[in-house]
Amino acid sequence: TTEAEEIFIPVLNIKRSEFPLRGDNVLFLQRVHISESLLVFRDEIDLRALHRAGRLTLLLVDHHVLPKSDAALEEAVVEVLDHRPIEQKCCPPCHVSVELVGSCATLVTERILQGAPEILDRQTAALLHGTIILDCVNMDPKIGKATPKDNKYVEKLEALFPNLPKRSDIFDSLQKAKFDVSGLTTEQMLRKDQKTIYRQGTKVAVSAIYMDLEAFLQRSNLLADLSTFCQTHSYDALVAMTIFFNTHNEPVRQLAVFCPHVALRKT
Structure with a gap:
């Protein structure tokens, strides 16, 4: 038309x-x-192609930080609707409702x-x-x-x-x-609910794991899988945040850190 x-x-x-x-x-x-x-x-x-053609406006819902790989799309963002505290440095310069x-x-x-x-x-x-x-x-x-x-x-x-x-x-x-992870591989489990944090050249994956930490640590080939996961996506470290519900239906959280570099792991 x-x-x-x-x-x-x-x-x-x-x-x-x-x-x-x-x-x-x-x-x-x-x-x-x-x-x-x-x-x-x-x-x-292909959001980038649409943006290059001048045909894209974006509205971000339930997040406001674009990954580095999407930096070029930031100028297409016209509005943000989120319920998390704003990270001022990372938020696109547009109308923000938080x-x-x-x-x-x-x-x-x-x-x-x-x-x-x-x-x-x-x-x-x-x-x-x-x-x-x-x-x-x-x-x-x-x-x-x-x-x-x-x-x-x-x-x-x-x-x-x-x-x-x-x-x-x-x-x-x-x-x-949401919490049913039966049948998922360790890699799928790590990707299911994952955030990535970059600070001073360090790239850390933070994954929510929906099971008891003991059970997670007993998975076969776990260390090899964690190592492969970090190598494939070039993560310097991985933080696994486990969460499960006890008999009173209260959430119990535990933390595990996987990091091949000794100095970074100690930090």
Whole structure:
């Protein structure tokens, strides 16, 4: 058409091959009847080419730090919607909405209800509702992740769509799917929930591992796998943060550090 049309595409910032590692996402999208074939993953769209052609604007949701490899895309970022404290040095110079709530989905819900409530259908409401509940650990005041705003928007969604699933049912099934690592290789486990930190030329991987540290350390060929993982992705060190739930359903966290360089390991 002569008039440029804007097309909005949600892009998941992972490769399609990594999607099966996110068991909670896989289960939830199946439940609300959204086919995996409808999703667009980062390795299926050439954002750099679109940007070079002057046809790209980006809105970052649930993160605000672009990796070094995406530095060229920073000028295309027009808005950030996040729920984590801003790292001033790394944040793109654009309109930034940040509120320290338990779930970024709370901020998305607020944005929809304030700006375009007519687009909210049961399918979208179910996804937002379940995500807030999972992120906020079933709104448990003892755990303290849910803020008053998270509670407010879970209640609003339930008022608008009274037939949404029960909170505890949705939390239990998503939590179970999120923490189910049976059948994953050590490499997949490390990639499932991983952040990378660069400081003074040192590159460190931080991976959340959803099992007891003792059980993780007993995996066969563990040291060889950790070594290969660091070599393949040129990490100087790897921090494994294990998390599992004890019999009282309380989260227990443990730390393990893998680092071939003795001096860095001691640091």
